[in-house]
């Protein structure tokens with residue numbers, strides 16, 4: 273890409289279409305919202321934009337730390353990049369913007385249930401995979417691990 277992907281904080285409703293297409297195989301009946309989406313503005317939602325279109329997304333929710341982890345902690349959910357622009361840095365840019373905000377907010381850790389197929393992406397960006405955390409997601413039945421990034 274000639275320039276860095278453009279990332280903005282957005283209303284979560286702008287992310288539902290991408291969440292559905294990429295993370296729920298386009299299923300019309302899939303749940304693509306989180307009950308915490310509008311949690312008094314505590315949840316934060318990020319879009320990677322290309323010519324005004326949402327091509328990448330990620331959301332953050334204040335959360336208890338995972339077992340043995342440090343508070344204050346946040347959960348990352350709904351990390352996705354449109355298939356047409358994968359590998360171009362949009363996912364990394366969205367996640368970097370989200371993590372930078374967390375550092376500014378004084379967060380100590382961010383965690384997620386990471387799809388096994390995406391663990392390489394997270395590792396490259398400094399996340400670690402918790403040993404013994406393999407599980408199937410209730411929503412997608414896909415294999416996941418718990419992943420964590422310590423924010424200092």
Ligand SMILES: CC(C)(COP(=O)(O)OP(=O)(O)OC[C@H]1O[C@@H](n2cnc3c(N)ncnc32)[C@H](O)[C@@H]1OP(=O)(O)O)[C@@H](O)C(=O)NCCC(=O)NCCS
Nearest residue numbers: 351352353358359360361362363364386387389390392393
């Ligand atoms: C995982 C995903 C979000 C990555 O988004 P992306 O925009 O393609 O990622 P980027 O282009 O920013 O990649 C950043 C780096 O990670 C690497 N990478 C990306 N996906 C990877 C993967 N699945 N495995 C290993 N490395 C990966 C890239 O090659 C790049 O490395 P580089 O900096 O050396 O070039 C995207 O592939 C996706 O939406 N997948 C389907 C949905 C999904 O699995 N979401 C995560 C749910 S937990």
